[in-house]
Amino acid sequence: MVKTLALNEKKSIVLEPKAPYNFDANFHKPSHFPSSDNIWEKGKYWITMLWEGQELGLKFENKGTTNKPKIKINIYSQKILSKQFMENLIPEIKWRFNFDSDISGFCDKYKNDKILGKIIKKWKGMKPIAANSLYETLIIYIVLQNAAVRRSVQMLENLFKKFDKKVKYDNKVLSAFWEPEKMAKSSEQELRDLKVGYRAKFFMRLAEQFVNKEIDEFALRKMSKDEVKEEMLKLYGIGPASVEYLLFEDFYFCGALETIPPWEQKIMSKLIFNEKLVSTKKILDFFKKFKGWEKLAFHYIWEDIFWRRKHEHIEWLEKEIRL
DNA sequence: CATCAGGGCCCTG
DNA sequence: CAGGGCCCTGAT
Numbered sequence: 001m002v003k004t005l006a007l008n009e010k011k012s013i014v015l016e017p018k019a020p021y022n023f024d025a026n027f028h029k030p031s032h033f034p035s036s037d038n039i040w041e042k043g044k045y046w047i048t049m050l051w052e053g054q055e056l057g058l059k060f061e062n063k064g065t066t067n068k069p070k071i072k073i074n075i076y077s078q079k080i081l082s083k084q085f086m087e088n089l090i091p092e093i094k095w096r097f098n099f100d101s102d103i104s105g106f107c108d109k110y111k112n113d114k115i116l117g118k119i120i121k122k123w124k125g126m127k128p129i130a131a132n133s134l135y136e137t138l139i140i141y142i143v144l145q146n147a148a149v150r151r152s153v154q155m156l157e158n159l160f161k162k163f164d165k166k167v168k169y170d171n172k173v174l175s176a177f178w179e180p181e182k183m184a185k186s187s188e189q190e191l192r193d194l195k196v197g198y199r200a201k202f203f204m205r206l207a208e209q210f211v212n213k214e215i216d217e218f219a220l221r222k223m224s225k226d227e228v229k230e231e232m233l234k235l236y237g238i239g240p241a242s243v244e245y246l247l248f249e250d251f252y253f254c255g256a257l258e259t260i261p262p263w264e265q266k267i268m269s270k271l272i273f274n275e276k277l278v279s280t281k282k283i284l285d286f287f288k289k290f291k292g293w294e295k296l297a298f299h300y301i302w303e304d305i306f307w308r309r310k311h312e313h314i315e316w317l318e319k320e321i322r323l
Numbered sequence: 324c325a326t327c328a329g330g331g332c333c334c335t336g
Numbered sequence: 337c338a339g340g341g342c343c344c345t346g347a348t
Contacts, residue, residue, distance in 0.1 A: 145331045151345060152330085197343025202332085239332050263330045327348085335340085 005176075007057045007076035007169040011086065014063065014072050017099035020107055020125030021069035023062040026097065029129070030306035033149050035140075035156055036175040038131070047131060048167050048176040049096075051089055054079070055176045057169035058093070066125040076169035095221070098127045101252055106293045115272070116290075116297060119304045126300060130250045134217040135210050136177045137250050138235070141242040142199050142206070149321065158194035162186075180210035202237025209235065225253045248295045257287055257294035264302070266320050271301060 027045035038047035043062040048055065057076035064070030073093065075081065081089075094100055107124050110116040130137060143155040163178035163186075183191075184207040191200035209215055215235075220228055228251050232243050240259050247256035260268065260280045269278045272286055290297035309317060 142331095146329065146342090147331095147344080148329070148346085154345095192343080195344065198332085198341090199343080237332070241331055261330045265330095325348100327346105329345095329347105331342105333341090336338095 004166040004168050004173065005055055005078060007055065007078055007167055009077045009080050011075045011077075011081055012072065013075070013086075013090065014070060015090075015094065015099060016064070017069045017071065017094075017097075018102055019069055020066045020104060021099070021127070022066045022123060022125030023060075023064075023069070023071065025123045025126035025303065025307075026129050027060060029303060030310060031303055033153050033156075035153075036160060037177060038174065039172060046170065046172050046174060048174045050133070050177055050179065051092065052085065053179075054081075054085075055165060055167050056089075057167055057172075057174070059170050060097075069125075074170070096130050096132070098129050098252060101127065103127055103254065103296065106254065106290075106296055110290065110293075110297070116300055119300045123300060123304060123307075126303065128249045128252050128254070128296070128299065130252075132177070134215065134220070134250065135180055135206070137246070138206055138238065138242075139177075139203070141245055142202050142237055143196070144245075145199065145242065155194065155196050155199070158196070162190075162194060180207040183207040184211045199237070205236045221251065225251075225256055228253075248299070254296040255292045255294050257284065257298055260284065263320055267305070267317065268298075268301070270316060271305060 024040075024042055028040040038045065040046075045058075045060040047058050049058055050056070054077060059074040059076070061072045061074075062070075063072050075086075075089070103125070107120055111120050111124075113120075132140070139159070140156065143152045143159075147155070160175040163182050164175045165178075166173050167176045168174075183203060186204075188200045188204050191203055196203065215231075220231060223231070225247060228247060229243055232238050232246055233240075238246075241261050244256070244259045244261075247253045260283055265280050265283065266277060268283050269275050272283065287294040287297055305314070305317065308314065
């Protein structure tokens with residue numbers, strides 16, 4: 001079923017994101033579930049990308065520092081990429097990895113904050129990162145719904161097995177996302193067989209809407225927070241919890257903190273109040289002091305505990321994560 | 324074994 | 337605007 005495409009052509013570019021830009025904190029989010037379309041190692045990151053009908057393999061390498069960021073990007077492809085193709089691709093890479101937004105105001109303002117100060121020292125230059133296209137991201141958010149990590153991973157990998165092409169470059173074999181057309185030609189039952197449950201219907205409708213060009217990702221990027229929210233809520237299968245993730249991680253609204261899902265509520269209760277469970281209202285009220293940066297502040301505290309988890313055993317956290 | 328609760332969302336009344 | 341149903345899986 002699964003074909004492997006060898007990407008033997010290579011082009012190299014070097015880009016300088018706006019400082020501060022923390023390479024590892026941006027290309028790797030330890031709270032996210034692992035997916036076979038990308039690999040991270042310290043200072044390096046590989047991810048596949050579907051762009052203008054071509055499968056690409058990207059490799060990012062850190063060649064700078066948080067305050068003087070510089071990133072080398074190798075772009076692997078089957079065909080030689082034209083100048084025009086590259087001219088369209090580069091701004092997209094800059095967007096997907098949030099090279100250009102400015103969070104220096106946040107890092108300066110809270111560098112001595114009681115809670116954020118220490119975390120900012122460690123993770124200064126950490127930003128929200130979309131990494132994927134909007135369609136791909138919506139797929140990811142739908143597999144997240146009403147499921148623990150292990151099951152989300154299983155659903156996404158089942159989808160990859162059915163729809164993707166494997167891509168080989170730089171001695172890595174990775175999954176590449178599929179075009180919505182491919183899924184639209186499938187059926188709800190075929191999707192149900194992948195153990196995605198009632199989400200099958202969401203996927204079918206989503207694919208149709210992308211095929212019919214009812215969703216314009218690039219237009220959305222120019223809209224206000226409330227407009228994006230309104231548009232995304234129109235999508236069948238996308239509700240307040242998914243929108244909460246979308247506004248921050250994909251449209252980069254750093255102040256968009258409105259809902260807190262149950263597991264985040266439990267973990268934040270412990271981290272901020274050292275209590276088992278406090279109301280979401282109490283948590284939301286706490287973040288009000290970071291006006292305009294509420295969600296980014298949340299993100300710093302959130303990712304920090306998952307980074308710590310990589311080398312420290314945190315008993316109470318393990319219980320909440322449920323891998 | 325059976326039963327139940329999840330990192331929601333839609334639909335109904 | 338409250339509450340039931342929906343898929344699957346792991347916990348009890």
